[in-house]
Amino acid sequence: MLLRAFAFGRDRWDPTHRFETSWLLPPWALFAFRALFALYAFTTLFFRIGWGCTHPSSTPATAGDGDTTNTADAPVEVGGERCGSTKASFSFFTVLTYWGIAFYLLVAAVHTATYARNATSRGPLLARFPRPLQALHSLFYTTVITYPLLVTIVYWAVLYPTSFGAAGGFPNVYTAWGNASQHALNSLFALFEIFIPRTQPPPLVHLWWLIVILALYLGLAYVTLATQGFYVYPFLNPAENAGGRRGVTGYIFGILAGVIVVFGVVWGVVWVRRWVTEEKMGCKGKFAAGGRGSGVDQADPEMTMRAETGD
Numbered sequence: 215m216l217l218r219a220f221a222f223g224r225d226r227w228d229p230t231h232r233f234e235t236s237w238l239l240p241p242w243a244l245f246a247f248r249a250l251f252a253l254y255a256f257t258t259l260f261f262r263i264g265w266g267c268t269h270p271s272s273t274p275a276t277a278g279d280g281d282t283t284n285t286a287d288a289p290v291e292v293g294g295e296r297c298g299s300t301k302a303s304f305s306f307f308t309v310l311t312y313w314g315i316a317f318y319l320l321v322a323a324v325h326t327a328t329y330a331r332n333a334t335s336r337g338p339l340l341a342r343f344p345r346p347l348q349a350l351h352s353l354f355y356t357t358v359i360t361y362p363l364l365v366t367i368v369y370w371a372v373l374y375p376t377s378f379g380a381a382g383g384f385p386n387v388y389t390a391w392g393n394a395s396q397h398a399l400n401s402l403f404a405l406f407e408i409f410i411p412r413t414q415p416p417p418l419v420h421l422w423w424l425i426v427i428l429a430l431y432l433g434l435a436y437v438t439l440a441t442q443g444f445y446v447y448p449f450l451n452p453a454e455n456a457g458g459r460r461g462v463t464g465y466i467f468g469i470l471a472g473v474i475v476v477f478g479v480v481w482g483v484v485w486v487r488r489w490v491t492e493e494k495m496g497c498k499g500k501f502a503a504g505g506r507g508s509g510v511d512q513a514d515p516e517m518t519m520r521a522e523t524g525d
Contacts, residue, residue, distance in 0.1 A: 227345065230499065232411065244410070249319075255312065256316045314357060322355075357424065359407050361473075364472055366401040374393075412492075415482075416480070424473055
């Protein structure tokens with residue numbers, strides 16, 4: 215089982231280009247949506263960096279998202295330094311996952327464009343990648359449809375009520391927009407990738423890697439404590455946790471259980487979407503012009519029935 219976690223597989227890689235096509239949208243429309251979402255995500259990230267470096271803040275709040283108003287637990291050199299909160303933001307899981315969403319949408323848009331442009335000649339860029347990179351792209355997709363939902367649940371259920379919620383809401387428009395972008399639209403982007411492309415349910419082995427990545431992030435959180443002197447999330451601080459160290463342990467295992475549940479739900483939703491759209495509705499996929507022959511491959515058991523309904 216452990217060796218399977220490091221195996222890349224020997225079967226044909228995505229012969230019907232599921233990562234680059236949709237059951238609903240033509241390839242160029244799918245590219246446009248992904249590119250637009252990527253543009254918004256990168257604009258949000260870089261605007262927040264610029265804002266954090268031009269509007270130093272020491273407003274006490276512990277929303278746990280790297281916001282410029284979230285520096286109460288940070289030492290003075292982080293809370294008061296220009297760009298201090300921006301530098302500290304790279305320790306927050308919310309921010310790291312948002313960077314992940316932005317880069318995935320950008321990369322997916324590029325792959326979709328290369329499919330739409332080269333469907334009948336060289337094929338999409340992803341199909342020409344070495345197998346390890348293809349496997350990593352698949353894992354990248356799994357993180358994008360799983361972590362944002364976990365972030366949204368934890369933020370609105372745990373962090374918001376004890377920070378901004380307790381204070382009567384967000385203090386200004388900028389803070390409201392930043393949190394809506396990173397704690398609400400992040401899940402919208404994830405839902406788009408769950409429901410619109412023709413992707414398969416993620417391999418079950420990906421759950422192992424999701425847990426490993428979370429464990430590595432937990433290590434980063436405590437490296438941040440050791441090097442910068444503050445807890446990235448208040449529930450990791452035994453002094454602020456009602457249960458002390460046991461409470462911290464409970465939160466850690468609660469998030470572990472949460473990612474397992476979210477992965478299971480996402481897996482089921484993707485399976486149901488594929489079954490409904492392809493088997494019940496007959497929507498086998500919107501392929502590039504002239505690329506239907508390359509889009510329907512007998513090596514893919516999902517595409518061997520009713521292949522003539524490619525539109």
